[in-house]
Amino acid sequence: MDANLGIGDPGGLVSVYVDHGNQWRTTMSHAHLKAVRESPAFEGLAGYGFGGVPGRLAPDGAAEVLPVIDVSLGFFDILRVRPLVGRLFQADEYETPDTFLAVISEHLWRTRYGADPSAVGRPLWVRGQPFTIIGIVRHFRGLEPIGAEDIWVPYGTRAALGKDHDAHQNMVGRLRPGVSLQ
Secondary structure (H helix, E strand, O other), rough: OOOOOOEEEEEEEEOOOOOEOEEEEOOHHHHHHHHOOOOOOOEEEEEEEEEEEEEEEOOOOEEEEEEEEOOOOOOHHHHHEEEEEEEOOOOHOOOOOOOOOOEEEHHHHHHHHHHHOOOOOOOEOOOOOEEEEEEEEEOOOOOOOOOOOOOOEHHHHHOOOOHOOEEEEEEEEEEOOOOOOO
């Protein structure tokens, strides 16, 4: 793992765009993501969407805008990011609509939870819905905005985030060994 980025083998990562005629866009439907994921060029491909969402970190805490990113299957595996405390999402938890789980950043854990390991298992509220914190990841950064957010939730919970469209704002892929960008 690269000590500066916190992402394992960052050289193998690529941003994936869709050709919409004369424009390149990052937005891709979830069905399209699943189809492209099967390409022999990729070891893995994941979508993610980010934004500020109203919520609270504690039941009696002040309302605030939380930096939340919804991620599809394999997001942390593709980045080779590992938990510092707790665990990451399991494969079946990424798309289930009622899997209200969250992974938080080391930064959020240290600054808002006092680095208390018992933060794992506590709820935080996103748009009034409690999400249980299951893990804490070491600081990582990389392809913009990867690593810029503090709370990750499964793609299946997009409706709870107030997102009603079936598209990912961004795509990250890991090329198979021996595959070049060309």
